[in-house]
Amino acid sequence: MTSPIPLPLDLPSLEEEVAGGATLRRTILPSGVRLITEDVPGAASAAIGFFVPLGSRDETDREYGSSHFLEHLLFKGTPNRSARDVALDFERVGGDFNAATSREQTVYHARVRDQDLGMAIDVLSDMITSSLLDPAEFELERGVILEEIAMAEDDPRDVLWDRFYSNFFGDHPLGRPIAGTPESILASTREEVWDFYQRYYRPERLVVSIAGRVDHDEALRRLEQGLEKGGWNLGRAAQPIQRRGDAPAVYQRRERIQVIPRELEQTHIILGTRGITAVDDRRTPYGLLHHILGGGMSSRLFQEVREKRGLVYSVFSFGASHADAGVTGVSASFLPNKAAEAIRVIGGELEKIAASGVTEEELADAQGAGAGGGALALESMNSRMHRLSRSELVLGEFIDLDTAIARMNATTREEIQELAQEIVAGDLTAETIGPLTDEAQLELEAL
Structure with missing residues (x-):
């Protein structure tokens, strides 16, 4: 194939063969949840990511640092799993798992053997839908994030890139450090971050991508099951949120x-x-x-x-x-x-x-x-x-x-x-x- 495959948001189902004999499939559920997979011949593992198009640029001044705070907190337990249970589910099968926040998205991801993919879908679905944001864990993680920010301040290269972005983009949200500042993290309350979580972690925002040895239909079944178990109403009709617009951002640097x-x-x-x-x-x-x-x-x-x-x-x-x-x-x-x-x-x-x-x-x-x-x-x-x-x-x-x-x-x-x-x-x-x-x-x- 030598031309791109369009991915319009009003196309509920798509299947195409792509380079190397892999199969690309995508399903958009009526609730707006999107699952996109690439079944790769000969693969013995699968990588999975739960993506939410929400990052530091999307936060108000009062919410600043909340996306990154959630990246930490979603690993701290649900009604079904403790923080240790989440870690054990992946580590007992030799899997990798982590999360990352950028200026425009947050991802919770894992890599496992193909036979453990169902487990990964279950655990990540539980985290996305049902994290407790326990008040005691919230305070502990506040301290961890402050340590992370302090560690970055000790690295001149990290400081350089953060200050360059801040100087280059001026007052635009793209210029803010992704993790927040000590002041914004200290000012955050559990109630504010909980409200942020409830408002933005919604079916119409979620994209799940899986590559490797993957049966799309079985992955879709496990995903629906996991999200519904977590309380998401997948029967509620909603359109996937639109992709970000590319109208040029308006910003002014501070100093040359x-x-x-x-x-x-x-x-x-x-x-x-x-x-x-x-x-x-x-x-x-x-x-x-x-x-x-x-x-x-x-x-x-x-x-x-x-x-x-x-x-x-x-x-x-x-x-x-x-x-x-x-x-x-x-x-x-x-x-x-x-x-x-x-x-x-x-x-x-x-x-x-x-x-x-x-x-x-x-x-x-x-x-x-x-x-x-x-x-x-x-x-x-x-x-x-x-x-x-x-x-x-x-x-x-x-x-x-x-x-x-x-x-x-x-x-x-x-x-x-x-x-x-x-x-x-x-x-x-x-x-x-x-x-x-x-x-x-x-x-x-x-x-």
Whole structure:
């Protein structure tokens, strides 16, 4: 298959064969719950995720930190299972389980042998529908989250990224640290987080994705059974919530150059500007551009800044895309006495790729890397499971490996150069942590 499979929200059932002989199926229940599966030939395990399109950007000031708080609390017990029971259910069969919160979604996920998939569906359904948010556990977990925030504050790279986002997006909710702040976590009450849980963990918001050895019909039966046992009314008709809109977000950065003073051995820096959204049609040339510019050991930045000049240990380019906004740029770390030269060389590489574009050889290498990397990623059922959720929650279409490769092979040097020119023409925002010499400050101001 060399074309995407559309995933409209008004299509209750879908089944397609995709690359590698896998079978893609999706069912939308009358209540709005969505189950999307990829049955992979030869797989002996399954990865499952319960996704709620709710993250830190969706919280009011009073709710700030609630999405991440719930990520912790849903593991702390239900009327049917204690926190230890939840852990034992997965660990006694050798399974992995965890959760994660981002700016736009929360996921509770697990990986188990195919024969244990029914158990995973039961446990995750119980957690999603019936968590107690016990007041004593709430207070204990408040302390755990405060420890997590403190741990991040001790890591200069974590601090750098959080402050960069805050500076870049200004007062927009995308700029807030995902976990909340000590002040917001201390101010949270169990009643407020409970209300948040009841309002947003609803059938029309839930997407369940499963990849690996999976019988779609049996998974659907267990899912309905588990959700109904937890008290969800699956007979109530509801449309799945609409995917996030991509109308450009309105935000204004705070400062062009922001320096975080901290006594460190290295200077860490992020140079960023506006990137593309998660649904931008230029996603493929964007990915190829980043591979060529700063995606690996053969990339221009790695070769020029590290291999030829020895100015850094770490340098890479990045692109982070959200529904209605994106940020792209370069991150690097270096000794303070090398900062000025490193910044100058990085700026030169950005100018060069915008002015002269990429070579045919670079494009061919990037296309080969994309095809190979995509194939290797699909050896992981977790990667497949997350690809399914992204297709359903964000893109509105499923793109298999054959389609992805066809898109990469159709990308031209001109498309990549146009993106590079757009990025370089953008107004750079610089965030640094650690010592910054006067000479390095001047180089930043000259960018």
